[in-house]
Amino acid sequence: MKLLQRVFFAVLMILSAGHRTASAKAEMRDEPSIVITFDGGKVSENIRDVIHLLELSGISVPSEQSVLKKGDTVCSALLHLGYPEPCNPMLQVVARINARSEESLAAVAAGETILLPSIFLSTRKRETTRYRTEETSTYMDNITKNWSNFNFKVGGGIENKIVTTVTYVQYEAVVPAKTVHLARKGYDALVESDIKNTSASLRGVIGSPIKLNSGASTIDKSLILNACKQGSTWTDVDYSDSIDMDADAVRYYSDARTDNTLTKINIMLIDGPLSPAGNLYPTLGSAALRFFSTKTCGWVTFEQLKNHANLMAGIIASQRSTGFVGIWPRVNIKSFNLFEDIGRVTENIANYLQSDNDSRPDVYLFASSIDQLGTEAYWSNPDARLRTSEGNAIENFLNIVVTAAPPVENGNPMVVNAQLRKFPQNFGDNANVIVVTACGNCTRGAAELTAKAAISDPEKEIRFVHVAAPTGIVTGWVGDTEIASTDGGTSQAAAYVAGMIAGMIAKYPAYYAYPPIIKYRVQICSWPLPSFRGGEINEEVGKIAAGVVDPGVCLLDPSKTWLKRGNGWEAIDFAQWEKDVTIDRASPNNALRIMRVPGALPGSAEWRVYSKREYRSSARRPAQGLGSINQIVDAQISASAAFVTCAGERIKLSDVTDLLFVTTNNPGDCPAVAENITSSVK
Incomplete structure (x- = not known):
């Protein structure tokens, strides 16, 4: 049976290579496009329904002429183009674009020319893994209805949390939309629809989709500034000093942080470009410079796109004797540049998330938010996020995601929930996503949340923002010889939490083998906001699930x-x-x-x-x-x-x-x- 499965997938990959040639042509098109994936279920029916929905949105699905050869039928012609069996649902589409009845298609003879939909269809082998919940069975049933040759792998975990994995064939279609307006309109119609087992992303639609959640600062750290000017050194600034840890638990964190026998955890930085810098060696491996001196530094103005990733990496992993000490220096940092292909940012994120099948949880830091482009800030349908390509990927993700609460825009309050069009924050109710806000004053008994960040809805049962961590003026290396400061934000707070989680996994790898356990523990280890402030009820308590993180207690x-x-x-x-x-x-x-x-x-x-x-x-x-x-x-x-x-x-x-x-x-x-x-x- 396993041999037959391998042969089956090998044949599919060969066929898929031919189909990808057409897809590659679509990738070269200048016009905006919608990329749709089909995850099992009734794929042929779903393709039909998607084409119909796009037509209703004003998008003319392209077609190509096909001359039937002897022995061909309309169905065999569709199969040759890569459409799945059964082909009957697609006959409705063929009949519509040829302005004839479905019955008449059976009489099409050899030598006749007929129009067939051309949506640049391709296939690929896909493996998806889910924690077993009350919804998993329904999801797996939907996938397997149309296919019988899946290889299910089931394993157990803490608290009888079963992981179910299925390998299957995923179809992908690329539909050009001619204009940005039509692309967004069609995209919204798809993700807001009730078509099962589909997801969509926009390609070639460039707006302002990425927000890096920190701001520039004009305030200098005079001690470091003077040292840079004079070419002298200074005592290491320890980023953990800004966290008000439980005094009796500090030693557990300090001892673990200096334990060189612990395994290095991978932190995936989903951010802007990351430059090799000496303060990060060897966390970036050979990419970072070996030789480093605090005597060769210059103060620069912080630039979001250029410097953001380096500052986040430095907060986590700056090495001792470099002027700064990170929250957890013993990590491996890997970088994914969000801005490298901005026209396909959500599509690329989805592919990147789906490519990580390592059994050990890695820490993914999104110190940013991705606008899921549309005309409104919120979707009308809370399930729309599940039908975006990136949402579909994170729903099946086995790693822990730490993300910064999005900044308030135009001074207006923003509530994070399932309908907010900001990824991955709108998955704050998922077991693998932790949303972090910031506290300007992070002192026990007096902590205050920043007014610059989005919050949970205090009236709702489930909180989408979970914990807070320090912000304020944050200074650090942003290159091999450059130092800069930012005026705080939730990005820095999220970096603190990502570093702390890396330490938790490194110290107790068997216990923290599953993201849900990590997410729960991070909240439990936090200390709560005061219930009263100035003699009045503190309304901030309901804006986050727990409180301010404490690495000491978490260790x-x-x-x-x-x-x-x-x-x-x-x-x-x-x-x-x-x-x-x-x-x-x-x-x-x-x-x-x-x-x-x-x-x-x-x-x-x-x-x-x-x-x-x-x-x-x-x-x-x-x-x-x-x-x-x-x-x-x-x-x-x-x-x-x-x-x-x-x-x-x-x-x-x-x-x-x-x-x-x-x-x-x-x-x-x-x-x-x-x-x-x-x-x-x-």
Whole structure:
């Protein structure tokens, strides 16, 4: 059977090579085009429906003349052009463009000329992988309806999270649209439609699709500026110093960051051009310069397109003794230049995402947002994002994506949700996407979110913006001899989080093998915004899912439950809550973290709870519920609440100031000490 499958795909690839010749002609066209992919299901019917929808949008689908040879039929002519079986649905299109009935097509004789649709059809082998959710079965069913020779591979994971992989043949069509207006109109009609298993992208439509989420600054760091002018050195600036970490957890981060035995994690920088620079050696391998000196530097004005990628890379991976120290220097940085082929940016992103099939999660940093071009800022249909080529790719992605919350445009508030036409932020409800905003003042108990970035809708159940990280004036190397500053933005905040996640994966690779676990843990390890500010309710709390990131807490061993009840963190094996423990708005067994934080009045305190989200609707759910957490402000917990460890110790919650659970914790999972637990629970 496997041999037959290999032969089948080999034949398809040979046939596909011929079809790609026609596609290559389309790629040379100057006019804007729409690229449509068909992922299984009823492909022939979907091609028919797409052509009809484009015609209704005013796009004349090109056709070519075909002279039937002896023994040919209209169906065989369509198959020769690469159209899939069964061909009956396409006969409706052929009849329409030839202004004749479907029945009359059966009588077309050898030697007759007939018009056939020419949409530059090609095929390629595709492998897609999904976490098993309530929607996965339906998706796979739709793919396999029209094909019987797929090779399914199933594997298990943490918390019974099953990964399903299917290999199949994907069809791609390129339809020229003549004008930008028609291309956008047809594109919108396709992604807003209900045609299943299709996705679309625009080619040759150049607007202003890419936003790099940071701004230029005219403020200098005088110490560094003077050193540059004088050709002298300065003490390394550590980017992690701008993060207000838990004082008792800092050592866990510091020890891990200097551990040279840990595996280097790949960070894929989806940004502008990245220049080789000495501060990044050896994270860029041989591409970076070996010889470097802080004595050869010059101050330059920050330019978004030219300098943005280098500053992001430097925040993550600047090496010691280069004047700056990155959040996690031991990484491999790879760069994808968004501006290299701007006319095909979304198409290229989709192909790039689909090309990474490595089993170990890499970190993809989008310190940018891609406008999914249209006349409106929001789609009317929340599922439209799923039918874009880049959306279809990220939906199946097995790596973790960290992206910067988009900047506010024209001073108007912007809410991130599934309908926002900005990628990948509009996938903030996916299990593999973390959206990061920025805090100007990131001090515990006083943190404030920047007013320059988009937010989650506080009234909605699922938050699309998850955590905050520092911004402000950020200075760093932007080339091998150039230093510049920016006036902050969410880009820098996202770079902080990407570096932190690289450290988490490097330190605990077995635990952080799946993006959903990473996303959950990043939120749980953050410290919350104050519920009151200036005696009034802090409205910012509902604008993000969790709080401000803390690399120290995130580098605690995730296989243990951690608590603070005095000085320092203690690792324990949590067994279960005692009977009759209650937490309003959450089940105690769904609690992920319980913290004592300052209350409304001076000197007062309240409980803040991060918990697993209990869905109250039938909306799309991230895999295994591992999406945005639920945050409970001023949680009311029973006064006598207590729990038991696997060692049989009874601990009262009133004696605890912070309790951080294992993300995948199942109450009662203890190493064979059940008799101790039972005797302790009254």
